[in-house]
Amino acid sequence: MPFDQAFKLSSVLLAIIAFSGLVFAQSVPLWIALPTAIILIVKLCDAGGISFVRRAMALVIVSPAIWNVLLIGAFVIFLIDLTVVSQDLLPAGIHFLVMLLSIKLLTLQQRCDYRHLYAISLMAILASAALTTDAWYLPIFLLYLLGAVWTLLLYHLTQETGESSAVITPTSTAARHATPPSRITHRFFWLTNGVAVITVGLTLAIFFVIPRIGAGVLQKTHGEALRTTGFSDRVDLGTIGSVKQDPQIVMRVELPDQPTVAKDRLYLRGLAYDQYDGRSWSHSGTRRRSLSLVAEGVFLARPVGSRLPDSLSVPIRQDILLETLDTPVLFAAPFAEVVSGDFLAVQVDAMSGLHLPLSPSSRSRYSVTSQVPQLVAGDRAAMALVYPDSIRSRYLQVPVESQQVADLAHRVAQQAATPFGQTLAIQQHLLENYRYSLEADTATLSHPLDEFLFVRKTGYCEHYATAMVMMLRTVGIPARLVTGFLATEWNEFGGYFTVRQRDAHAWVEVYFPQSGWITMDPTPSVSAAVGTSRWESIRRFGESFRLQWDRLFVRYSGKDQLAVVHGVREGSDALRERVSGWVSALSAPIGHVLNRLARLSRIVQPGVLELITGMVVVGLALLLLMLRDRIGLWASMHLSIAPSQHAIAQLYARMLRTLEKKGMAKLPAVTAAEFSRQVERKWAVAWPMVADVTA
Template sequence: MASMAEVRSAGRPRTAVPTRFEVTSEFRARHRALPFTARLANNGMCMAGTFSQNGAAGLPHAIERYFEVALYLMVLTGFATLAQTGQLDPLTVLLVIGALAVRGYLLIRRQIFVLSEQRTKHLTLAFAIWYLADFLYISRTFIGPTVHLVLALMVVRLFSARRDRDFVFLSILSFLLVLAASVLTVDSTFLVAFSAFMLAAVATFILLEMRRSAAAATVRAREFVENTSDQRLGWHLAGASPVLAFFILAGAAAIFFVMPRVSAGYFSAYAPSGEFSAGFSDRVQLGRIGEIQQSGSVVMHVQIEGDQRGAHDLKWRGVSLSLFDGRNWSSPQRQVVVPRLGDGRFVLPSFRYGQRARESILGRSRPLHYRVLLEPLGTNLFFLAPRAEALQGDYQMVTTDEGGAVYDLDRGRAPGLYEADSDVARPTPQELRSAGENLPPEYWLIYLQLPEVDRRIPELARQITAHAGNNYDKATAVERYLTTNYGYTLEMGRFVPKDPLAYFLFERKQGHCEYFASSMAVMLRTLKIPARVVNGFRTGEFNDVTAQYVVRARNAHSWVEAYFPGYGWVDFDPTPASALETRRGWSRVMLYLDAMSSFWREWVINYDVNHQMVLGEEAGRTSRGYLAKLRDRAHKRYAALLRAARNTRNRLIRAPGAWSLGGILAILVLLFGINARRMARSWQARRTAAHPERSPQQAASIWYARMTRAVARRGWRKSTAQTPAEFVTTIADVELRQRVGKFTRHYENARFGESAEDARKLPELYEEMNTRR
C-alpha cells in the first residue's frame, strides 16, 4: 500500500533536488550581472526553511532569498542607527554585534538554526524580569533599560522567526531602535543612517507582500526559470526601493515642515543632557581644560549679523569664577531673574559696567547682533559676547549673576538656539589709566579674596609691576610677562603638586590657559586689583558657506577680567598667542558638511513654531514675488502681442494686396505642413501598390484593404473580429464569393508567405473583381 507521501506526490511532477551546489561558468556570468543585493542572495545569504511557514515551501526561491537578505539588512541598519549615537555601553554593542555576525554567518553558509518556542518564551520572560530590575533598582531610568530590552527581544526574535507575524514584530523592533536613536542624538549622521534603514525597510515590506501573495496564490506557473527570475527581481527591486524610499522621505519632510508645532517634542524629556562639560561650571579644577581642548567636537555655531568674511575675533563668555581656594575656582554669587519684555527679549542688567563706562562706550558704540546655535553641553549657560545687553529665545525663565553669567532655568528646554545683542566697544587705555582706585565695599570681600599662597607669588607680582604707575599698566605688565616668559602645553605631568600655581610659576613654567589665567588673577589680587577668571570659548573657524563661526571644544579658553572703577570689567588674556592660533584652511568638503550639520540642527532638531512662522513668511514672500514676476511677464507679453497686432493692421491698410497674397501663401504652407506626413504615407502606399512584387507583405495589406472597401460598397462589410477566411463565407453572392476567395488565397500567400508572384496578381484580381458582375 502506497504511503501518504506517495499519495500526495502522485499526479504532479517531482523536481530533482541537487545534492550539492555546482558553480558553472553560466552561473558566474549571471552572478556578475546581478545587482549587489542579488549577489548576496545568490552567495547563499538565505536559509532554506529558516524563515518559512506552512504553505511557503512552494514560493519562488528568488522572493524567499531576497526577503531574508532584506530583513537582515533592516535589522542591521536599525541597530547601526542606534549604535552611531555613541550612547550604548560597549558591552551591549559587542553582544549585539556578535549576535548579528552569527546570523550573517548562518545566512552565508545556508545553515539552519532556529530556537524552539519553549526556549524563546523562557528567554523573553528572563529579559522582562531583568528589565524591571534595571528600571526599578539599577539604572532607574526609562530610556536605557527600554533600549536594552528592545535589543534583547530583537536578538531572540532574529533566531526564532517562523511566521509572518514574527517578521512584522522584528520590523517593529528595528523601528523602535531607530526611534530611540532619534531621542539619543542630534547629529546629522542620523539622517544618513535613517535613509539606509528606510531603503532596507521598503525592500523588506515589498518582498513581504510578494511573499504573502505568492503563498496565497491558487494558480502557479508550470515552469520557473530560477536564474532569470533572480536577475529580473533583483533589478526591479534595486530600482523600485530607492524611488519609493525617496518619495517616502520627501513626503515625510513635507509633513514635518507643514504640520503645526505645538510642543518641544514628545520624547524630548528622555533626551540626554549632553556628553561632556566643555570646561566651564561653578567649580573647576586646574588641568581640566587641557584635556577637553584636545576634542574637535563642535560646540556651537555663531552667525554675526553683517559679517560675511569672518572679521571678528571675540571671546564667548560662559561663567566668571571669583572664589579661589588654592586649587579650585568657583562662583558662589547669587542669581537674579532677568525681566522679559513683551517682544520676548530678556534685558540683561548693566551693573557690571560702571556709569563712566556706559558714558564712554556710548560715545563710540559697537553694537553686535548675533545668532547662536548651541550643541548639547550638559550646562544651562548661555555663551555671549562681552557686554551682553539683551537675549532672545524660546525660554521661560532666565537668570544672571553679578559675574555676568546668564543661566536658563527652563528645565524642559536646554539652551540651544538664541539671539543676543552686545556692545563690544572697549574703553581706551588712556581712560583706564585715569581710573581711580575707589572700590565698592563688596568687591574687597569677593574679588580681592585670596587663600594662603606661596610668598614668592606676591614678590613676583611686585617685581613685574615695579615701573607701572597705575592699575592698567600693572595689569598689562603682568599679562605681558606671562605671555613672554612661559610656554603653553596640554601635557601637565603625572602628579598633582601641593601648590599648582607655585609649581607652574617657579618650576615647570609650562601649562595651559587656566594656569595662565589663574596666575594673573592671583597676582592682580595681591596688587589690590579686583580680578576674576572667566571660562568660555574663543572664536573658531569661519565657514564662508554659511557665514558662521564654528566653535569647537578645543576652543575652550580661560582668561582674566580686571575691574576699573567707573569703567567696569576689562578682559586680559595672558595665554601665549601661539596657543590661541585657530586652525584654518578647511577643505570645501568639510565646509559643506558643516553647513549640512548646521542646517540639520537648526531646521530639524530645533524646528519649532517660530521656525515654522519664519518658513511660512518666507514661502509667502517668495510665492508673491514669483507671482508678481509672472504677472509682469504676462503684461509685457500681452503688450508685445498688442503692438504686433497694431503694426500688422497698419501694414494691411497700407498694402492690402501684398498682404493678402502673403496670407494665402502662408495658409497654403501651413496646410501643407499639417498634411505633409499624411501625403507622404499616401504617396508611399501608391508606390507600393503599383509595384507589389517589391514589397509583398506591405502591398498585400494595401490591396486587401482596397478589396474589403470595394466589397463593403456592395453590401458585405468585414468585421474586425473576422479572419479573411471567415469573411469569405459570409458573402451570399456566389460569383463574388468565388472572386473574393481567390483574392484572399493570393493575399495570404503574399502577406504571410512573402510570395512576390501572388502579390503581382493582386492588382489584376482586384480589377477583375470590380469589372465583372
C-alpha cells in the same frame, strides 16, 4: 534575480538596517547583539541562495510549541531586565524588541511572518530615532526607506504573481509571451529606485510641513553630561589644567551678523571671580536675579540704562549650540545684552555671569547679542583714575601673605606713568618672562602663586591670570579673574567656531571708569596642534554637517516653520513682482503689433481681411487631410496600446519576417486571414502556429 529570492533578501536586509540603527545607538548589549547578528548573517546567506546554508536551514523546523516557548522566554527576560538590570522601560523594551526580531527571523514561513518582521523593523528604526540625535542616523534612515520601498513592492509583486499563476493558465503563445516578467530587470531596478527617491522627497516635505508640537514621547532625555572644571562657585588654582588636553566638543558658535569679525579667536565668558585666598577663587556674592522676559524666549540681560553707548562698544551676535554640560552656566562673548532661547528662565549674577536655574539635560541652542567694551582715549591717557567705592571695596582684595608679589608688582609698574601703562607693563612682564606648560600642577601646593612667579616660572592660563589680577590689585587697579573658553578653531565649511574642552581658559578683566570692564589676557598664545591635512578638512566638513543636521532636523521647531512661511511669502511677493514686470515687458511689443494690425485693417478695403483669414483656414484643413494617414498610423502605433497588445504585435511582426525568409511575403492588400490560408497551402507544418498568432 527572481522576484521570490529578491523578496526574501530585501526582507532580511530591512531587518539588518533596523538592527544596525539600534547598534549604532549603543542600546543593544553584547549578549543580545551577538546572537542576533549571527542569525541575521545566516538568514542573509539563506536568502542569497548559498546552497549549504539553505540545506541546513531546511532542517530547522520551528513548531508552534517551540515558538510559544521562545516568546514566553523572551517575555520573562524582558521582565527581569525591566525590574533588575536596566530598570528603565525604554532600554528594556528595546532589548525585548531585538529578541522578537531574532525569533521572527527563525520562523519566517508564511507571508504573515514577513508582515510581523516589517512591523518589528519599523519599531526598531523608530526606537533608534528616540535614542540619538547624531547625524549618523540619516544614512541609516535613508537606507531603511530604500529597503522598505523595495520590500513592499516585491511583497505585492510576489503575491500577485502567485495568485495569477494559480488562476491563469496561458493557452496560446501570445498569452505566454505577454505574461509579466518574474525577474528583476534594469527597467524595474531603476523604476523602484525612482519610487524610493520620490518617497524620500515626500518624507522630507511631510517632515518640514507637519506642525511641530514638541518632543517625542519616547525621546531619550537623560544621558551623561560632559564634565567641566572652572565653572563652580569655588575654583582651586590649577584645576583647569586637567581638561586642557581633552578634545571633546563643548559648543559650536556661529557669528551670523559679523562677517568682518576676526576668525582667529573669540572669548566666551563663563563666570567671574573676585575673592582670592591664596589657593582658590570664589564669589563674594552668590545672589542672582532673573532676567526680564521681553518676548517669548527673549530675555533682557542688561537694563537699558546700564548699557554702554554704541561708540564705546562693538555689538556681536552669537548663535550657540551648547552640548550637555554638568554646569548651568551659559557662555557668551562679553557682555551679554539680549539672550534668546527655549528657556523658561535665565538668571544673571552680580558679575554678569549667565545661568540657567538647573543644569540642562540635553543640548541647548540659544542666541546672544553682546556689546564688547572698547577702551576709550580718556582712560588710556589718564594719569590717575578715580574708582567708585563699590569697585574699590570688592576688586582690590589681596591675600595677607602676598608681600613678595606686591614687591614684584611695584617694581614692574613703576616703569609706567598711567594706570593703563601699568596694566600693559604687568601684562608684558608675564608674557615675556614665564613659560607656558600644562605640566605645572600646583593644585596641592599651599602657595601656588608664589611657586609660579618665583620658583617654577612656568604654568598655564590660571597661573598667568591670577598673577596679573593680584599684581594689578597691589598697585591699586581693580581687576578680576574670568573663566570661560577661548575659541580658536574656525570651521570654514560651516562658518562657525568649534569649541572643545581643551579650549577652557582663564583671563583678566580690568576696570576703567569710563570704559567699564576691559578684557586682557596675559597668557602666551599657544596654538593647539590642529592638522591641515585632507583628513582634517574632511573632519571639519563632517562637523559642519552635524551642525546642519541638528539645526534642520533635531532642533527644527514651530518657530522655524513660521520663519519658512514668512520667507516663502516674501519670496512669492518678489516673484510676483518680477513676473508682472516680465509680462509688462512682453505685452508691450505684442500690443504694438496688434495696434499696427488694427490700423492696417482699417486701411485695407472691406472684405480683404476676411479673405485672408479664410485662405489660412482652408490651407490648414488641406494640410490635415494630406497628413491624415500618417497621423492615424502614428496614433495606432503609440496611443491606446496595452502592453499585451504591443507584445502580440511584435510577435506577429517577427513571424512575418520569418515567413518572408522562407519565400512567403505578405502583400499589403492581403488580409491576415487570407495570408494564413496561403501559409496553410505552402507550409502546412507551420500553419498551426501561424493560425494561433493570427487568431
